[in-house]
Amino acid sequence: RERRFLNSLLTPRFFLQRKPVMRFRWLVSGTVLLLCSTAGSSPAYASGPLPLKSAEGGSRLGFQALVFPQRPRFGEIWGLEGKRTLRGLRYSMALAKNRCGSGHDVPREWEGGYLGLGREHALTMAAEVDQKCDWLCGKEWEEHATTFTDIEAARRRLKDNALVTDCTLQQDLSRVTGTQLYLKKEYQQYTGAFKERGARNVLEELLERSKCGGIDVRDKGVVAASAGNHALGLTYHGSKMGIPVTVVMPLGAPMTKVNRCKAMGATVIQHGETFGEAKHYATTSEIFREVPYIDPFNDPWVIAGAGTIGLEILEQVPDVDAVVVPVGGAGLIAGLSLAIKTLKPNVEIIGAEPENAASLSAAMEQGHPAQVDVSYTVADGLSVPKIGQKSFDIASRYVDHVVKVPEELIPLAILRLVEMERAVLEGAGATGVASLLPGGPLYGTLDGKKVVTILSGGNIDSTTLGRIIERGLAADRRLLRFQLHVPDRPGTLGEIAKLIGSTGANIKDLYHERAWERGPINMLTVVCSVELGGPEHEKALKDALLRNKYQIAWPD
Numbered sequence: 275r276e277r278r279f280l281n282s283l284l285t286p287r288f289f290l291q292r293k294p295v296m297r298f299r300w301l302v303s304g305t306v307l308l309l310c311s312t313a314g315s316s317p318a319y320a321s322g323p324l325p326l327k328s329a330e331g332g333s334r335l336g337f338q339a340l341v342f343p344q345r346p347r348f349g350e351i352w353g354l355e356g357k358r359t360l361r362g363l364r365y366s367m368a369l370a371k372n373r374c375g376s377g378h379d380v381p382r383e384w385e386g387g388y389l390g391l392g393r394e395h396a397l398t399m400a401a402e403v404d405q406k407c408d409w410l411c412g413k414e415w416e417e418h419a420t421t422f423t424d425i426e427a428a429r430r431r432l433k434d435n436a437l438v439t440d441c442t443l444q445q446d447l448s449r450v451t452g453t454q455l456y457l458k459k460e461y462q463q464y465t466g467a468f469k470e471r472g473a474r475n476v477l478e479e480l481l482e483r484s485k486c487g488g489i490d491v492r493d494k495g496v497v498a499a500s501a502g503n504h505a506l507g508l509t510y511h512g513s514k515m516g517i518p519v520t521v522v523m524p525l526g527a528p529m530t531k532v533n534r535c536k537a538m539g540a541t542v543i544q545h546g547e548t549f550g551e552a553k554h555y556a557t558t559s560e561i562f563r564e565v566p567y568i569d570p571f572n573d574p575w576v577i578a579g580a581g582t583i584g585l586e587i588l589e590q591v592p593d594v595d596a597v598v599v600p601v602g603g604a605g606l607i608a609g610l611s612l613a614i615k616t617l618k619p620n621v622e623i624i625g626a627e628p629e630n631a632a633s634l635s636a637a638m639e640q641g642h643p644a645q646v647d648v649s650y651t652v653a654d655g656l657s658v659p660k661i662g663q664k665s666f667d668i669a670s671r672y673v674d675h676v677v678k679v680p681e682e683l684i685p686l687a688i689l690r691l692v693e694m695e696r697a698v699l700e701g702a703g704a705t706g707v708a709s710l711l712p713g714g715p716l717y718g719t720l721d722g723k724k725v726v727t728i729l730s731g732g733n734i735d736s737t738t739l740g741r742i743i744e745r746g747l748a749a750d751r752r753l754l755r756f757q758l759h760v761p762d763r764p765g766t767l768g769e770i771a772k773l774i775g776s777t778g779a780n781i782k783d784l785y786h787e788r789a790w791e792r793g794p795i796n797m798l799t800v801v802c803s804v805e806l807g808g809p810e811h812e813k814a815l816k817d818a819l820l821r822n823k824y825q826i827a828w829p830d
Contacts (some may be wrong), residue, residue, distance in 0.1 A: 357488075407709040420574040420668060422616045425581035428475040435474050435511070437463055441590040441726060446694040451710040452718065453725040456591050457585065457695065461703060461732030465506040465534075467655075468606060468730050469570070472579030473507030476568055477515055479575045489566055491517050497565045498522070499553035500529030503654055503702075503731050504570035509540035520565070524548055528654070530735045548648070550659055571603030572662025579711060581609030587726050588617055595723035596622035598716065600705040600730050601634045601676065602656035604665035611672035624716065625669070625676035626709040626727075628684065628701075631657045635676050637666050652684045652742060655702030655731060677715035682749045683708040688739075689731070689746030700734040701742070751809050753782070757827040758800040759793065759820070761763055770800060773822060777815045780805040 277616040369525040381451045407472045440679035448455045480491045495518030498508050507519035512519035520541040523532060527544065535542050545555045557567055569576065583606070587594060597614060604625075625634055628651040636644045643666050649661045661669075683702050687708035691697045706727035734742075747753035760766050767786065774781055783803040790799075806812050819826050 298827050306811060310378045322381060329459055348798065352616065366643045396712045418574045419664065420577040420581070420609065420612065422581075422612060424574065424578035425585065425613050428471070428575070428578040429582045431475055431587055432471055432579065433806065435514075436471050436513070436582075438586055441587060444695055447690065447707065447710075450585070450694075451707075451725075452721045453710065453723055455707075455710065456594070456724065456726040457697075457707075458587060458590075458726055458728045459697070460583065460728060460730050461697065461699060465503070465510050465735040466731055467503035467506065467703075468580060468583060468728070469503040470507030470510060471582055472570075472573070472576030472605065472609075473504065474511045475487065475579035476575040477511055477517055480566060481515065481517075489564070490783070491566060494518075494565050495520060496568050497556050497562045498568040498570065499556040500570050501527050501549050501657070502535075502733060503655055503766050504568075505535050505540065505542075506531060506538075506733070508568060508583065509535045513539045520562070522546075522552045524552045526654075528733065528735045528738065529597045531733055534733075548659070549657065569662065571606075571608075571658070572606030572664050574664060577605050577609040577612075577665065577668065579609070581613040583728065584610040584613030585617075588614060591724060591726055593724060594618075594621055594726050596624060596720055598624045598626055598706040598709060598725060598727040600633070600653070600656060600702050600728060601625040601627040601661075602653075603658045604634050604637075604661040604669050606670035606728065606730065607634075607666040607673055612668050615672040622674050623672060624709075625673055626679050626706050626716070627676060628653045628656055628681060628705060629678040630681055631659070632676075632678050633658050633661045634666075634669065634673075635678060637661050638670065638673075638676055642666065646651070651681060651690075651701065652699035652745075653705050655700060656705060677709055679705055679709045679714060682745070683711055683714055685742045685745035686749040687711060687746075688742050691752065692743065697729065698732055698734065698739065699729055700731050703729045703731040706730075722796075747805075752806050753803070754806055754815075755783075755801065757804045758802065759797055759825040759827075760800055762788065762796050762798040766798075767800065770802070770824075773818060774802065774804060778807070779815050780809065 284602070285351065285373050330432075438458045439462045441456050442456050444455050447457075463470050477491070477496070480488070480496070484490045484492070493517075496512065497520040498523045499503055500506075500508075501524060505519075505523060508519045509521065511517075518541070519539075520543065521535055522543045522545050523535075524546050526547065527545050532542060543555075546552045556562060571577070584597075586609075588598060597610065599610055601607050607623065607625050609685070614621050614623060627634055630649045630651040631646070633644075633646050636646045643663055645660045648657050651657055684705055686706035688699055688701065690711065691699050691704055691707060706729070708714055710720070710725070710727065711717060744753060748755075758770060760770070767784070771784065773782060781802065782805055783801075785801055787799045787801070804815070806815065814826060816826070
């Protein structure tokens with residue numbers, strides 16, 4: 275029972291053995307080692323005594339960070355005392371016993387050290403243990419900062435509750451972007467988006483806290499503000515765990531997401547024109563005063579859930595060079611970058627956000643989260659006017675750079691994914707691909723490298739999809755509208771239609787204007803919309819019209 279409880283507090287790397295003689299075990303050859311002992315014992319084979327000592331008469335233990343400068347031999351082991359005395363495991367277990375009434379027997383004095391490569395890393399791990407103990411000692415939820423340990427814990431929680439999504443090489447898009455492009459397919463999750471990872475993790479955390487005197491979420495429920503995907507994740511997992519969920523969604527939220535939340539049992543309140551207005555209502559309304567609010571991106575456990583994607587990427591593409599992440603509130607890129615940079619610091623982490631909602635770029639420039647003016651974007655799930663402070667604290671440390679994606683490239687990316695991957699993505703999910711397409715900010719900067727991008731979600735209204743595909747076709751020069759200035763006489767429209775047809779173009783729409791024509795009274799303007807095969811076909815049509823002496827107004 276003691277070991278099971280300790281394992282729930284710490285990562286699997288802390289392997290505790292209750293023996294009078296210190297033992298050790300390699301977990302990663304030459305990199306990570308753990309030493310554990312009962313109080314008062316010390317290894318006789320070390321070059322000197324290891325100062326592992328209790329504090330405050332044994333009620334709290336001192337945590338010592340022990341460091342190897344390289345792969346150690348017995349005679350080279352040396353100790354480094356931690357910066358401060360941390361709350362010890364014995365004290366934490368005693369407190370948990372008092373709060374939970376779990377009946378766990380508190381073991382005799384325990385001491386442990388985490389051995390790594392360098393002082394900074396060792397002290398970081400010591401701080402992670404401190405944060406776990408702080409949680410048991412009653413520190414507030416809002417003070418917690420996401421750690422790598424939290425991501426590992428989230429991975430265990432999600433093992434049977436969320437899919438390990440595919441991450442496969444896409445040959446056609448690799449050719450178009452000039453990279454070896456791998457797609458991490460988070461739209462495969464049951465709710466169609468990565469958000470359910472964080473949703474499940476935070477609900478598990480709340481349930482765990484409720485057993486130790488926290489709010490009983492099965493009674494009170496939870497509330498969240500969301501444009502859709504976060505609401506879907508909370509609703510789905512809340513229904514599976516018996517937790518009532520209320521979601522506040524903007525009035526313009528996609529009806530597909532609104533209806534699915536209702537179908538899964540959520541109480542849906544539509545309020546405000548923007549996500550910011552919906553969030554203000556959810557966090558200030560008196561009816562939610564005693565209900566925990568689950569932030570979609572500025573919550574440590576939501577961030578940790580998103581970070582599990584990073585662990586999967588490193589398993590699926592071990593030699594990845596760069597990861598391109600769509601950015602809205604920055605929770606995904608914060609968790610993912612923390613996970614990847616902790617294990618492989620040389621992997622480049624790049625954020626991609628719509629130029630119409632560039633909140634992370636603004637935060638990076640100003641050194642803190644800043645309010646930005648957000649205008650309409652196809653990537654509505656990324657339309658966040660201000661990123662979270664917790665997300666920024668992590669992203670500012672681990673993200674290499676952030677790019678702004680032109681709006682017209684996002685529909686084109688959706689079209690490319692439909693045609694080449696046979697996948698239907700929402701705008702937010704396609705933004706990473708959009709940044710890598712010709713004309714995008716990352717095109718030509720990652721040539722030949724192994725790049726992973728996150729297809730973060732696929733929840734899109736069918737009517738919206740139709741409009742977006744048309745926008746994509748227009749951006750790809752496969753749907754074109756132009757004007758002709760021609761004499762106003764019988765047979766003119768027939769001649770134009772015949773000429774266009776002779777080039778292989780398909781007329782989608784054709785009409786003429788007389789009343790608003792500003793030229794001579796005997797002239798009229800003909801507006802044509804045609805379907806083409808691409809830029810070369812466009813050139814052939816234009817040349818044919820010019821050869822026949824038509825006056826044309828051609829789009830840039």
